[in-house]
Every structure is written in C-alpha cells, then in structure tokens.
Amino acid sequence: MGWEAVYLQQVINGLSLGAMYALLALGFTLVYGILELINFAHFNVFMISSFIGMMALELFGLSGQTHVLTGLPLAGVMIFAFIATMLGAGVIGVVIERFALRPLRGIPGTVGMITTIGVSYILFNIVLLTEGAGSFNFPNPMPRVSWPIGGATLELRELLIWGVALVLMVALHLFVNKTRLGKAMRATAQDSEAARMMGVDVDRVIVMAFFLGSALAGAAALIFGLYYNYTSFIIGYTAGLRAFTAAVLGGIGSVTGAMVGGIIIGLIEALGGQLIAVRWTDVIIFSILVLVLVFAPTGLMGRANPTKS
Amino acid sequence: MLSRRALIAQLPVVGLAGSYAIRAFAADKTVTIGINLPFTGADAHDAQLIKEGAMLAFDDANAKGGAGGYKINVMQLDDGTATAGQYDPAQAATNARKMVADDSVVAAIGPQMSGSGKAMAPILSQGNLATITPSSTNPDITDPKFASTYMPAGKAIYFRTVTTDAFQGPNMANYMADTLKIKSVYILDDSGAYGVGLANAYEAQAKKRGINVMGHDQLDPKEADYTTILTKIKSMNPDALYYGGVAQAGVKVVKQSYDIMPKMIRAGGDGVYGAEILKGGGFPAAEGLYATIAAPDLLANPDAESFIKAFAAKYGEQPENYSITAYDAALVIIDAIERIAKSGKPVDRNSMRDAIQDSHAKTLQGAVSFDKNGDITSRVVSVFQITHDPKFPDDDVLHQYKYIGVAPATA
C-alpha cells in the first residue's frame, strides 16, 4: 500500500466510524436541546439495542457470517431488523424518560444527570447478568463484497453504514423542519415556557425526543453489529463518550452539528491512530473535548452555551 | 468479646441457618481450601469457569470419601468489587487476611489476576498460607529480585500451575522465527498487566532473534474499533501480527484483522486459546490463528477428554484453559493432603506448604512440580492453530484448536 492508499483507507474507516458516532450523537443533542440534560443512559441504550438487533436477526435463524442472503430476502430481513431494533430502542428511551426523568422535571442542577448514570448502570448490569460478559459473534447475512479504489478497499458494509446514516439523518432533518411535531420540538428547544403557552404539549415533545434519540441509537447499534460482526456488554461506554464529544464539537443542541461532529471525530480517531498511536486515542479525543468546551463552547454550529447558567 | 459473626448470629432465623451451618460438614476430619476469584465485575464469567474447574476436582475427591480421609470444604471469596468494576486489589488483600485469620484454611486457589496477587502475596507469606494460581502469570511475584516484597517470610507461597509470561512469549517468538520463518512482526497488547507482560517478553526475544519488530501498540479493550491500527499494520506489511492479551480485545483483533488482512499470520498467547475466541470470533475469522498454552498438549493425556466431558455435563458449558489449570491446582492440593495424611502428620498450613513445594502430582498437564520460587518447573509451551472442523461445534476448544508442537525454549 502506498501512503496515499493508506490515508484513503483511513478516511474510509473514519467516515464509517463517524457515521455511527453521528447517529449516536443525535440522541445526546435531541435530549440536550430540549431538557438541557446530558443523558448517560444513552450509552447503554445503544449497547442494549445491539442485543435487540442480534435477537431480531436470530429470529430468521441467522448466526455468524456464513449464512449469506441476497436480493429481496436480504432487504426484507434488514428492513425488519432495523424497524425492530429502532422500535425496541425507542421504547426503552421512552420508559427511561417516563419513570426515571419525568418525576425530576424542573429540578435544577445535576440531579437528572446523576439519575441517568444510575439508569445506565442498571441497563449495563441487566445485560451483564442475563447475557454474560462474553463477546458475541453478531449474525450478518450480507455478502462480503468489496471494490478497490485507489489502492484502498471499499466494502459493501461501509456503503450500508453511510447509506443508513444518510437516510436517517435526512429523515430526521425533514421531520424536525417540516412536520408539526418537529416544529413543536424546535420551539420547545428554543423556549419551553413560551412553547407551552402557545399550546405545545411539552411532555409529548420530550417523549418524542427520547424516542427519536434512542431509535437512532438503535440504528447505530445495528449497523455497529453488522460492521464489526460483534457485540458485547461493554460497547456502550467508549462509543458513547466519543459520540458525546462529537455532539459537543458540532455544537450541542444542533442536529447538523451532531452529524458534522461525528464525522470529524471519526476522522480524527482514524488519522490520529495512523499518525500517533492508538494508545493515545482517548487522550486525543478528551483533549479535543476539553479544548472545545473551554475555548469554543458553542461548538461548530451550536447555539446552546455551556457556560451560561 | 463478641465476634462480628457472633453478632450477626443473634439476628433471628438467619443466624440459625447462617453460612457456618452450611459448612458444618458431617465428617470429623475436614480441611478448608480458600478460593479467591473476582466473581463481581468484568471477569466474573472467567472466574466462574475457573472455580468450576477446581470444584470438579474437590467434589470428585469428596465423593470418594475425601482426600486421604479429609473432607474438603471450600471458602469462596470474591475479590471483585463494584467499586472497582473488576478485580480489586484492596479486596484481595482483605480476603487474604480472611483466609489467614481462619485456622481451618490450609491452602488456597487463586487469585485470577496478578494485580490481586501482588496485594495478597505479602499477607499470605506472613501467614505461611500457600496459594496456587491457575492463571496469574506476571513474573514479578515469584521473581527472586522482589522476594523481600512478595515472600517476606522467606518461603515460596505463591505457586502457579501456569508458567509465567517470561516463557510463553519468548518461546513463541522462537517458534515463529524457526518454524514460521517470519522476518518482521507487529505487536499489539490489550493494556492489561497480563497482555503487556506477555507482549513485552515476546518483543524482547523477537528482537534477539533478529525479527524486525515494526511496532508495538496498546489497544483499549473497551473500544470496539481496531480498524485504524490494523489498517496501519496492513500498510507496513509485516510477516506476522502478535497479540498479547485476553479474549475481550482478542475477539475483536481476530475478527477485524481477518477483515483487513485475511492472509496475515496471526498469533497470540493463552489469552486467545479458549471457547471465548471461537464463540466471539467465529469462522472464518478465527481460522488459522496460532495460540499457545503454558502447558503440555492436553490431548496427549487421555484424562483430558473425560475431564472436558465431565465439566460440560456438570456445568452445561465448555471449560476454558484456566478451568483446566484450576482443576490441576486442585489436584495438586488433593495430592498434598493425601501425602500428608499418609505420613501421619497433621494437615496444617506448614505441612501443606511443604507438601505443595515437593509436589509431583499427576495432573492433566503431566506431573506438576515447582521450583523454590513457586514457579512450575515444566516450562513446556505448546502451540496450537485454529483449524475449522465442521464435525464439531464451533466453540469446541478441543477439536477446533489443532496441536502443532512444542515451542522451543530459549537455549
């Protein structure tokens, strides 16, 4: 491999990572935009969703990567798996909001965040106790197809990630900007009191934000599983923190920012690992987090200001 | 003065049925063996498999009327805590004290992790309580250089049924240089004490053998994506990839290295020998992976197959290699009790320590004996390669890992 090909390959890797981080970051941003709450439970909603996705695929008798489908059966299985995972994840998000966070509505400070840490611990341990600490060979019925481009390799699974991420983000964008409920969400994010007075059902909007954010995490979890052919109870923490960093970098509260931030973090991770060493990846990413928060707290395109109180 | 236990015992109901009532075995001659493993946290499942390996031996012995007439009771201790989220050296130290404080405890099995071992060894040494670890391979604890730290009372008390990282890594480096004829290698480890120690020992010997070590990087075991580093390795085009670490990161290395460079020679230590790699890694990703164990080939011993069958029948899952070393550790202890009983001496800590020191117990890995530091004298490192045999389940360790031979020791 020439060095151009290496960097091209790392960019492809970075974009795939970035697409996943972006989907996950949207969940942080949607909830933060409306509740000003950093939702730690999101980490493990992602993790638990990957198990939902795995079960959905196993319903079709799929296991490992040797069972390959093509054409309509593949499309059918995939569409079912995505719908099932996203619905399952969305419902978990709504349950968390309803039982752990709604009773705390309006209480200032970090009470909400501490609660979500507790919820995150609960989700994590439920999976640990029921599924065990091992790694799982995630079923993947996609054929292994790849195309060489400029010395690098582009694989079908990478196209799947980019495609799904793009479709979901465009759908979210349209939803937020074109539908009544989406506009109500934006209004609530701007000023929840004013929105309430204008007749917006704020509770419904908050439930919607949790549902959408969690469903996107569900989609991210499924493409995570299909990309790595792997899942485990530990996947939430690192991916969640990176995605959160992406949300902050893009500007927390901004949907476009989350997408851009995700891609940038993915690229930084891939190129940083190439240029420095992966043992320092976490240090690099956390340094970015701190630097952005300190010097450009609104991120690339955010409006919420983390220094305002 | 009331003891804490006595205080608890005054509570209604629970006191009567308290933990000691359960341990009050009917036989008049009993000994207690401590088992200290991290049953809480990230390594809980491995700990369970290790315990089950040992329990299989103890239950067998008890079923046959005990070892040399002694019924074996087990004091199970957990050195994992929620506070640490995994093994917790502070809790391990507490547990070591618990065992030392209880006179009925004559020997112990554990710990799983060297981090706990470092905290326990000084305390066990003061109490002259021998422990046999089935899995902790950090060489420091039995290194004479640190004798004043880890065996302040002077005698070895930290015995191992596995050899240390000081042999497994270097022998594999020899094997890769001599047999696989590799000229260059890239090394990865999983940031854990075991993985780093193994990878460092491998690296040192590889360099001595003239293998070009193109790089050595550390993976975050909780991270899912290793494509970055693997792409980097692909671009450097080494002959082989060596991984030092346990299955948690190992599964992902196996899968993703196959995706990115399917033809690369990949090798690892005993961390990639086990059902976890087969189950999590799957085929074809795991195909062709070299793994070593710090013991002779198990299939050479006909008892091994019956052990694995008995294990699977009793616990409903496949044993890991550390289940086997734990079983062996238990056999060493049973053998020691029998020899002491035969000689007519009382079975206590002193006699147990000395009997273990002089062990020639027959185990699944052959006759086990220890040097004066507590290390196993047999330093056979066996090499296996994963070769898919569709006749057997994918995660059947015995049939999916094919024995290749012994890795040559450093002359």
Place this chain on the structure above:
Amino acid sequence: MIKRATATIRQGSIGGEAFGFLRRASPVQLIPLHLRPHVGTALAFAFALTFPLLIDRNDADIDSAANALAFASLALGLNIVVGFAGLLDLGYAAFFAIGAYTYGVLASAQLMPAWSGFWEPFQWLHLVARVHQDSGDLVHFTVSFWLMLPLSAAVAALFGILFGAPTLRLKGDYLAIVTLGFGEIVPIVVRNWPSVTNGAMGLNGVAAPQLFGYSFGVTAMPYYYVGVGMVALLIFTSTRLKFSRIGRAWMAIREDEIAAAAMGVDRVKFKLLAFAIGAAFAGATGTYFVAKLQTATPEMFMFPVSVMILVMIVFGGIGSVWGVVLGAIILQVLQSWFLEDLSQWLHALGRLIHVEWLQHVELASSIELIFGVILVFMMLYRRQGLIPATRRVQALSLSEQTAQVELAAAPPVKRLRVLGDATYRGPDPLLEIKDLTVRFGGLVALRSVGLTVPAHSVVAVIGPNGSGKSTLFNTVTGLVAADSGSVHFAGHPIRGLAPHVVLGRGMARTFQNIRLFPNLTVLENVMVGMHARLHTGPVGALLRLPGTRREEREAREHCLEILSLFGNRLIPRADHVVSSLSYANRRRVEIARALASNPKLLLLDEPTAGMNPAETLELAQQIKSLHEHGLAIVLIEHKLDVVVSLADNVVVLDHGEKIAEGTPDVVRRDEEVIRAYLGRSAAVA
C-alpha cells in the same frame, strides 16, 4: 430577641446536622442541647477506637474497615467539590491515582537514577539512600510515608487546580463531562508511562509506613488507626470549612453562581479552592491506600471508582459531612462483608421455605445493579440522602406566626447605625454612566444610555418590559459585558470589572426574579452578603483562632441586626431555609443580604413586585429610611406611586434608549413617556 436567635443558631456549629434526629429520643433529652452534637461525635469516635476489640481483632474485618475508612476519606473529599461547591466531578478517582502514584513511585524501587553529588543533601535528609551496584551506584528513594501524606495531598491539590482551571466557566453537566475526561486521561498516562509507573504491570514493593522504627507491615490494625485518624481529621476539616466564610461562599456558588458573584464571592478563587481541597483529600487517601496495599495498578483508578464514590455521597447525603462518611462505610462494608453472608442466608431461607430461586441468588454479582438502583432511587425519592445536610427547622408556632408585627415601617435611627457610614462624600458623582451600549447578537439591549446618580440620592429607572432596565443593572454590576461606553463609580472606572470586585467597591444589588440561596438559612444568606467584608481564609477557618471566632461572632450579630431592620418579619425565621419563606419575606432577605455588604449604593430591581399594598407601603418606608441614613439608591420599579414617593430623579428607558429624564412630576407629564410606557403596557395587559 436577637440573643435568643443567636443561641439557637450557635448549636448548629459542629456535627449538629448529624445528630439532629437524636433529639426526639427521650434519654437524649437529658443531655443539654448544645452538648448533644459533641456527645454524638465523641460516641462515634469512641466506637471507632474500640471497634477492633469489639470484633475480636479479626485482621480481615479490621482490614475491611480500613478500606471503608479510605473510601470515607474519598467521599469527604468529593463532598467538598460536589456537596459544598456544587461542582459535579466524575473523574475524582484521578486525584486518588495521583496521590497513590506520588507515594508509590517515591517509596518503591521503581525509580532508581544514577547516583551523583546532587543527591547528597537528600541523603542527609533521609529522603534517599545510596545503593551500591557493580555498574555504578544508584539512588533509592526512601521518602517517609508521614512526609508523603501531606506532600501527595499538595501534589494532588496542584492537579486539582490544573484540572479545575479550564472547567471554571462550564456549568453543571459539562463540567461533569470534562472532569470525566480527566478521569480517563490520568490512568491512560499512568499506563503509557512505564519508565516511571511500571505501566500496566503495576508498582512492586511500595514501602509500608514506619513509626519509631517499627514497620506497619501487613497487619491491618495500624492502618486502621491511621485511617481513623485521617477520617477524623477530614471530618474536622470539612465541618470547620462548612461552617465558615469559606463554606458559605461555596454553598452560595452551589445555590446560585450569579447571585454569589454579585454578593462578592470570587467564583474563580473559590471553585479552584474547592477543587484543590477536594483533590488534596484524595491525594492523601491515595498515599494511605497504596502504602496499605504495597502495590498499585492503573486499573485501580478507573471510572467505576469515581462513580462509586459519587454513589456513596448521594446515598449518605450530598453536602452532609456525617452523611457521606456513613454512606461510604455502609456501601463499602456491604460489599466486603455482608453480601456473601447475605447470599448464604438467602440460600438457607430458600431451603427453609422451599423456594428454588432463592437458593441460587448470588447478590455479589448483582451488586452493581443494586448500586444503580440505589442511585436512581435516592435521586427520585430521597435526594437529601440518609442524613440530610440541611437541618429541618420546625415552622413557627401559631402564636409566633400571629404575633403582633412589630411596626417596622421606619426602623429607629439607632438601629440603622448598623449600616455604618454609608454616605459617599467624594467630589465626583457616586455613579456615572456614559454612552453605555450593550448588544446581544443582533439585538441592541442598551443604546448609548447615560445616567448619573449623585451622592445621597434616589434615582428610579422605569420603562416597559424589555426596555433594558435589568440589562442596565447587570452591566453596571459586571454580570454582562458592555460593548462601549463608560461606567464610573465614585470617580473610578468600573466597566469590565468582575461582579465580586464591583460589590467590593460599594455597590450591591437585588434581582428582579429574587436570587437567594434557597437551601441556606435566612441568616446564612445575609452572611454571604458580608463575604467581601470578612477575611477568614481556609487556614483561619480550620484553626478557628480567637480572631476568626471574633470575626464570625461579630458578623453573625451584625447580620442579625440587619435582619432586625425589618422588624420581626425575619428575626424569628433567621435559621429557616429561605425556600420556606413567603415571597415578600424573600424580597426582604434579598435586600438585607445586599445591605450586609455595607454598600454606598443600593441597586433594587423591582423590590415591591408581588407585594400587597400594605407590604409595599412598609417596604417603601424602609427604603426611604435607608436613604435618609445616607445610602444612594437606584430603583427599578413599576409601581408609580412608589417611584413618586421615593425618587429624586426618574430615568425612562424604552427599547434600550433613554427617552426621558427628570423629576417624577416632569416625567409623569412627558407625552412620549405616556405613549411608550403606559400606552404599550396597557395594550399588553
């Protein structure tokens, strides 16, 4: 009256919060009220000292207890940061690691540089030893544990400041994330720096402490007593700090950062102080912990440790000194002692009542689940924890409530003397604002506004909602940055100064939407107002020397006198938390708090809003008497009768511009004012 209130308040000094619940028990009532906290503390301490004997000197149990004490120390440290100052730190284990490795590296054979003359003085001080080797002599560090205990604390404190500094501007959740980042980075650096830390392999042979030539070795008992001493010292430190000027400043920041700054609290300084002291506790604990274990690995200091310490303080009671100690000890002991026993008992119970699943419950493996549940449960149902930090004071009795309101409309002149000489006598106007312009993005909030407040005058600022009145106050007091223009106070430029500096110059304010510190008592709120006038630092608060005691006593009495300016509206409620007060009383407390800073100029933002006519009249008269005493006052007010009765001069703002100025009578007749102000507000209504 004042004396009685002082007496009730004084009992709350040390440990009062912890043993409040004892008051209901009958035998306890035999003990005099003011002695009860001390009796409680003494009992706890006596129990701790005799504990090893009570459990028959079982080495393992003593060791568990010693570990629990280490976590109690950590919880006390985190409590300073999270509980007192309200800064959520999710990476607290980083400081624990720093302390542990500072001692661990310097007390093991990890670092052995070549010997040179440089080391000779250190050898003389017994800090290093010379090791003879064939290849050349090496340095062996032999720094004493006792010396390293404070030194590690200092090193950790330094890192506390280093990590705290970038986070100062961030609010709650973000601050938590940044601290989490530091919590991740520290173990990674430790792991990736093997030449100093031995990396992932961990330290070997860290020296045990020695006392008079006797090495502590591996027996748990001496460590236990060091732990008891450490926790006792940290409880003492926490309590002393909490009930001092420092603690009040922290809690003010926790309750309302903006109001704290406006009342003279230097946010930067006190946040860093909290970070530093919290980190110091962890640093010392790290040294203790690693000396006891004689080894350390990077994995001992990861995120779960930080979360567990947080669970401990949430469980015990955030901000409550005795609560967090209890929380830490209960949770730690639960893990190391009781869960296994408890599992066994459940199994036995299962056999007894023939319930199959009970016989297989393994509590140990589900403990993390249990802790997650504790966290959520406490947040939802008992946020104050086991031992709440705030004492509940019983509501006033009916007779006290209905007692004749002492007519306070015009406080006697002698009472006003408490305010000291508030009259400004300099040559320049007291406050002079010229061409002040403030923009928020595209919106111009103030456009070239000018305003002059002569000494000893009352100026009213009126205007419709959104006309820029509060922005004017915020800009003058330093909470909002101006884009151009000048502000002079007593002849000196003050534009751009931090809020706490502005207050120090003699300008105090109230807020339109009342920004009190809701979980502090009335008296504590007012005492925060005195913050800038007091001098007690952390050392003074700790030692509580006669000078500090005097300052504190005088401050307390001074504040009670200020409260008495409002008749008996506030005095009987002096030790009630302000969130329990009526709206009008909260307004009064806010004015009292501003007065406590001994201002020359008082900025009142709608002081009578929400008051009924009688209360409004009473307050107007009180404001008038303040003015007569010599204070200059700027008043934002909607009630025109109040404006007319008080103001010498009226300024009218509309859309950020000054549209009129003059005496109340002149302004009242101004056509533009009537149109802009009354016209629109009528339309809005």
